[in-house]
Every structure is written in structure tokens, then in C-alpha cells.
Amino acid sequence: MEIIAGLVLVACLFLLLGAGLWVTLSLFATGALGFLLFTDKPLFGGFGAIGQTLASTVWGASNSWALAALPLFIWMGEILFRSRLSDDLFSGLAPWLGRLPGSLLHVNILGCGIFAAVSGSSAATCVTVGKMSVPELQARGFDDRMILGTLAGSGTLGLLIPPSIILIVYGVAIEESIARLFLAGVGPGIMMLTLFMGFVALWALFNRTKMPAVEERLPLAEKLSRSRRLIPVVLLIGGVIGSIYVGVASPTDAAAVGVLLALGLVWSQGDLSRALMVESLMGATRTSCMIAFILAGAAFLTVAMGFSGLPRALAGWIGSLELSPYALLAALTVFFVVLGCFLDGISVVVLTTAVIVPMVEAVGIDRIWFGIFLVLVVEMSQITPPVGFNLFVIQGMTGQSVLAIARHALPFFLLLLVGVVLITLFPGIAVWLPNQMGR
Amino acid sequence: MRKALDTLYRASGIVAAVFLLAIAVTVLIQVGLNILDRIAVALTGTAVGLTLPSYAEFTGYFLTASTFFAGAYALKAGAHIRVTLVLQRLSPEARRRSELVCAVIGAVFAAYFTGWVGLLAWESWVFGDVSPGIVPVPIWIPQLSMVIGLLILTIALIDEAVVIARSGTPGRGAACDDDLAR
Numbered sequence: 001m002e003i004i005a006g007l008v009l010v011a012c013l014f015l016l017l018g019a020g021l022w023v024t025l026s027l028f029a030t031g032a033l034g035f036l037l038f039t040d041k042p043l044f045g046g047f048g049a050i051g052q053t054l055a056s057t058v059w060g061a062s063n064s065w066a067l068a069a070l071p072l073f074i075w076m077g078e079i080l081f082r083s084r085l086s087d088d089l090f091s092g093l094a095p096w097l098g099r100l101p102g103s104l105l106h107v108n109i110l111g112c113g114i115f116a117a118v119s120g121s122s123a124a125t126c127v128t129v130g131k132m133s134v135p136e137l138q139a140r141g142f143d144d145r146m147i148l149g150t151l152a153g154s155g156t157l158g159l160l161i162p163p164s165i166i167l168i169v170y171g172v173a174i175e176e177s178i179a180r181l182f183l184a185g186v187g188p189g190i191m192m193l194t195l196f197m198g199f200v201a202l203w204a205l206f207n208r209t210k211m212p213a214v215e216e217r218l219p220l221a222e223k224l225s226r227s228r229r230l231i232p233v234v235l236l237i238g239g240v241i242g243s244i245y246v247g248v249a250s251p252t253d254a255a256a257v258g259v260l261l262a263l264g265l266v267w268s269q270g271d272l273s274r275a276l277m278v279e280s281l282m283g284a285t286r287t288s289c290m291i292a293f294i295l296a297g298a299a300f301l302t303v304a305m306g307f308s309g310l311p312r313a314l315a316g317w318i319g320s321l322e323l324s325p326y327a328l329l330a331a332l333t334v335f336f337v338v339l340g341c342f343l344d345g346i347s348v349v350v351l352t353t354a355v356i357v358p359m360v361e362a363v364g365i366d367r368i369w370f371g372i373f374l375v376l377v378v379e380m381s382q383i384t385p386p387v388g389f390n391l392f393v394i395q396g397m398t399g400q401s402v403l404a405i406a407r408h409a410l411p412f413f414l415l416l417l418v419g420v421v422l423i424t425l426f427p428g429i430a431v432w433l434p435n436q437m438g439r
Numbered sequence: 440m441r442k443a444l445d446t447l448y449r450a451s452g453i454v455a456a457v458f459l460l461a462i463a464v465t466v467l468i469q470v471g472l473n474i475l476d477r478i479a480v481a482l483t484g485t486a487v488g489l490t491l492p493s494y495a496e497f498t499g500y501f502l503t504a505s506t507f508f509a510g511a512y513a514l515k516a517g518a519h520i521r522v523t524l525v526l527q528r529l530s531p532e533a534r535r536r537s538e539l540v541c542a543v544i545g546a547v548f549a550a551y552f553t554g555w556v557g558l559l560a561w562e563s564w565v566f567g568d569v570s571p572g573i574v575p576v577p578i579w580i581p582q583l584s585m586v587i588g589l590l591i592l593t594i595a596l597i598d599e600a601v602v603i604a605r606s607g608t609p610g611r612g613a614a615c616d617d618d619l620a621r
Contacts, residue, residue, distance in 0.1 A: 017521075017522050018522060018525050019525065019540075019541070020521050020522060020523055020525060020537055020538070020541055021521065021545070022520070022541070023519070023521060025541075025544065028548060029544065029548060032548075043551075049555075051552075051555030051558070052555060052558070054552060054555055055552075055555040055556045055558065056559060058552075058556070059503070059556070059582060059585065062503045062506055063499035063502060064502065065496075065498050065499050067499075067502060068462050068466070068499065071459050071462060071502070071505065072466070248473075249470070252466055253466060253469070253470050253473075255466075256463050256466035256467045259463050260463075281456045281459060281460065282452065282456055284459060285452065285456045285459050285505065286452075286509060286512065286513045286516050287518060288459070288506070289505070289506050289509035289510060289512075289513040289518065290513055290518045290519050290520060292502070292506040293506065293510065293513075293519065294520075296506075342522060342524060344520055386524060387522070387524065
């Protein structure tokens with residue numbers, strides 16, 4: 001009975017989302033419906049009314065020290081997004097990669113890897129790297145499918161490589177250490193970069209005819225001189241992630257220092273203007289407001305779901321099936337990929353934490369590991385039509401149709417799937433690093 | 440009227456941005472003090488114990504204020520995401536009706552929310568609740584930022600509903616999720 005009523009609630013949520021109601025409002029409205037269905041709480045009236053739970057839940061969920069890392073990291077990304085970093089990434093990486101099989105296609109992958117480490121957004125990563133590399137690579141005669149495929153695929157790494165906005169959302173929603181989640185993202189991030197680069201190298205070896213001629217060799221000094229402007233960014237990344245790892249800084253501290261260093265970097269390049277300050281700050285204000293509202297809605301829905309008993313019942317049901325964790329994860333992967341076709345990543349994550357995390361924990365799956373699994377699957381959904389943000393971004397840049405770009409990105413979708421399988425078989429890839437950090 | 444409302448949303452957006460800036464400044468000062476403390480330990484062997492009193496609480500309160508003051512501004516800028524898959528496929532008239540229903544539901548809910556958060560803040564004031572940290576902050580002050588922010592959001596959603604009902608063209612709040620990708 002409980003399950004049916006709970007499923008009605010989930011169905012109602014999808015109905016509201018599909019009807020085009022703002023995601024945060026859909027969460028709140030479904031939460032309120034849950035209270036009406038499963039509790040005796042009235043809508044109005046004094047003590048114990050739904051509104052009272054609503055107000056206190058949202059107040060509790062919105063003033064949080066850990067969550068303060070979110071707007072700061074978003075701001076840091078917004079600043080660097082408006083900086084000259086995008087030019088520097090191409091000119092700094094290109095001299096080193098020309099002789100690898102796959103040559104300059106690797107600029108897309110490594111450039112995305114680097115920008116992902118200063119920004120938590122996959123759309124921003126895609127734009128920043130792509131706006132410079134796509135025209136440069138096209139001018140040199142690289143295969144269009146590979147240019148766009150590598151960009152769409154590696155752009156998704158923005159979600160995984162710390163600082164990751166989506167991991168902050170997950171960590172805050174399940175009350176888990178964000179520092180540990182960030183560290184858990186490092187290994188899989190490097191793994192995905194390796195997989196992508198390996199694929200491009202192999203592809204280049206088998207498709208020599210589609211690769212333009214290798215460019216001239218540069219002396220080492222010239223290479224270094226062309227990459228010198230990348231050095232501060234690499235130091236910035238090392239500083240932010242390193243200080244979290246060593247434990248001298250919480251993610252919130254590291255984020256604030258990251259903002260200061262990003263501003264310093266832009267200032268040293270002579271680009272720090274009033275407009276850049278205002279635009280980056282207002283952009284960060286809007287985005288973090290949007291995410292914090294969704295988190296508040298999710299917190300309210302989680303309380304309502306708790307009353308419905310659905311998560312408990314679902315966890316019990318899954319437990320009684322005695323599925324192997326592998327079978328459960330396989331089913332969840334399919335479920336998330338389908339869900340991700342229609343919903344953005346953050347919404348997928350908050351819905352998951354309300355209903356699915358209790359179930360997953362009942363089967364004995366580590367919640368930090370599950371966070372990384374979730375991010376990888378959400379990354380896959382960034383490059384699947386009809387709703388894949390990276391596809392929209394690249395469509396905006398190149399004018400190609402979403403479906404065509406999705407086709408180019410398909411190998412990278414499959415590589416992400418390989419990544420999911422690898423971290424399932426070898427969970428250490430994700431959890432080894434955080435476990436090295438003292439509890 | 441139009442101009443006054445837009446100024447209101449923009450102004451509350453700026454207030455939100457100032458609170459975001461305040462988060463950065465607060466945390467940076469604390470990080471600076473931590474560094475000084477470490478230097479002191481290295482030099483003299485004892486920590487001075489430099490801390491901004493209750494800085495974690497203050498950061499949280501600034502975050503709440505930033506979030507809620509930005510509500511209406513983010514709505515008008517089309518930053519709140521929604522699924523537009525179905526909306527995009529509707530006829531203009533059907534789409535207008537759905538947008539109107541969304542805005543009305545939003546306005547009703549936001550008004551309800553505002554009322555209850557208002558009551559929460561009022562109760563905190565009556566009972567004299569203060570924050571648990573070193574600096575006892577009366578809780579109603581940060582809670583008031585939620586009330587004001589939600590009130591402006593309610594106004595913005597009513598405004599949105601009126602604009603759609605009158606002109607038939609959805610306001611900026613109806614921007615679809617493709618816009619996010621820009």
C-alpha cells in the first residue's frame with residue numbers, strides 16, 4: 001500500500017516536471033502533496049501545519065557552511081570562464097601534443113580536463129575549450145566528427161573532476177564530507193582522461209588518412225615559452241585540490257582562496273575590469289540561487305518521502321530480492337541514463353538522494369563510491385539527446401544538429417560506460433584516495 | 440509600474456550578489472587568520488587562536504540571504520531550470536496556457552511559503568531565539584532575509600502570470616533550459 005502511494009507521488013513529480021513547472025517548484029509541490037497524503041498535517045492552522053515543516057526544513061537546509069563552497073566555486077569558474085584561459089589552453093597545450101597519435105585532438109581532452117579542475121560546470125568547460133579549439137582544429141583539417149566528439153565527451157568531465165558542483169550538491173544532500181567526495185573524483189577523472197586519450201590515439205592509428213600532417217617540431221625552450229601562461233592555472237588547480245587533500249583547508253576555504261587566486265590571475269593578465277567583476281558575480285549569484293532552491297525543494301521532498309515510507313519500503317523490497325550489487329547497479333545505470341535524457345544532472349542527483357540512496361546503502365554500497373558512480377552516469381546523460389546540455393552548447397557553437405553531435409559523441413558515451421564498469425570492478429579507483437586522508 | 444518592478448528585482452539581485460561577496464570576504468579573512476596562526480605556531484610554538492567569532496554561522500546566514508534575495512532576479516533572468524521538452528512541442532496558445540498555469544501555481548506556492556517563513560521569523564523574534572555560536576545572533580534577522588526574498592519572488596511570479604495573461608508572450612521567467620547552455 002505504502003509503495004503504491006509512494007509511486008503515486010513519484011508519478012506526480014514527473015507529471016509536474018514534464019508540464020514545465022520549475023524543477024524546484026515541482027519538488028516543493030510534490031513534497032506538499034506527500035504531506036497531505038501521508039500525514040494528518042493540515043495546510044493551514046497553527047502548530048504542526050505543513051507550512052511550519054516547510055519553513056523550518058528550508059531554513060535548516062539553506063544556511064550551511066558546507067554549502068557556501070557552492071557559490072564560491074561557481075564564482076571562481078565564472079571568473080576564469082571570462083578570462084583569457086581559453087586562448088591559453090590551446091596555445092599552451094598544442095606544442096606538446098602534436099607528435100602523439102591523435103595529435104591536436106588531445107588538446108580538447110586535456111584542455112577540458114584542466115578547465116574542469118577550475119570549474120564545476122560541464123557546459124562552461126565545453127564552451128571555454130571549444131570556442132578556441134574548434135576553429136583551430138577545423139582550420140588544420142581535423143575530422144569534424146572527432147573534433148566535436150572529443151569536445152562533447154571530455155566536456156562532461158567538468159562534473160567529475162573536483163571542484164565539482166554536482167558533487168557538492170550530492171554531498172550536502174546526503175550530509176557527506178565534500179572533501180572526501182572531491183578526492184574520490186580525482187582517480188576516476190584521470191581514468192576517464194586516459195580512456196579518452198587512448199581511444200583517440202587508437203582511432204588516429206587506424207584512420208591515418210583522416211589525420212592532417214604533423215606540424216613542425218619545436219625546440220623545448222619554445223614549447224615551454226608557449227605554455228608559460230598555463231603554469232599559474234596549474235598552480236591554482238594544485239593549490240585548491242592539494243589544500244583540501246592535506247587538510248589545511250575545507251572545500252569552502254579552498255573555494256574562497258580559489259576566487260582570490262582567479263581574480264589575481266586575471267588581474268596579472270591585465271584583464272580585471274569592473275564589467276568582469278560584476279558579470280561573474282551576478283552570474284554566480286543566479287546559478288547558485290537556482291541550485292540552492294533545488295536543494296531546498298529536495299530537502300522538503302526528502303522529509304515528505306520519509307513520511308511516505310517509500311524509500312524504506314523500496315530498500316526492503318530490493319533487499320528481499322537478494323540482487324547482487326552488480327545487478328542493482330546495472331539496473332540503476334539504465335534508469336539514470338533514461339532519466340538523464342529528460343532531466344538535468346542536478347535534478348537527477350537530488351531526486352536520487354531522496355529515494356535511491358537509502359536503498360543503495362541497504363545493499364551495502366559505499367555512499368561516496370555511489371556519488372562517483374552517479375556523476376559518471378549523469379555525465380553520460382549530458383551527451384544523450386534530447387536533453388543533453390553539452391549537445392546544446394556545441395550546437396550553439398557550430399550550428400550542427402543535436403542528433404549529429406550526439407552521434408559524434410557516441411564513442412565517448414560508450415567510454416563513460418566502460419568507466420562505470422571499471423569503477424564497479426575496481427572501486428579503489430574512486431575510494432582509495434579519500435581513504436588515505438585521515439578520518 | 441513595469442519599471443519599478445524591474446528595478447525591484449534588479450536591486451534584490453544586487454543585494455544577493457553583495458551577500459555572495461560577503462561570504463567570500465568572511466571566509467578569506469578567516470583563512471588569513473588561520474595562516475597567521477600557523478605562522479605563530481611555527482615561530483613561538485603556541486597558537487594565538489585567531490578566529491572570526493561565529494564565522495561559520497555568519498557564512499551560512501549570508502548564503503541564505505544571497506539565495507533568497509536572488510530568487511526573483513534569477514527567475515526573471517531565466518536561471519531557474521525547467522523541463523521544456525513538452526512545452527516546446529505545444530501550439531503557441533496551449534503553451535501560453537501552460538505557462539500561465541505554471542506561473543499561477545508558482546505564485547500561490549510562493550505566497551504560502553512567504554507566510555509560513557514569516558511566521559517562523561516572527562516566532563523566533565517572540566521567543567528571542569539566538570544562534571548557538573560565540574556571537575549570539577537573533578535568528579529572526581537572517582530569517583527575515585528569507586521572508587523579504589520570498590515576498591519579492593511572490594511579486595515576481597504574480598507579475599509573470601499577469602504578463603502572460605495579458606500579452607500572451609511569456610516573460611523571461613519562461614526561458615527554456617536551452618538558454619542555460621548559452
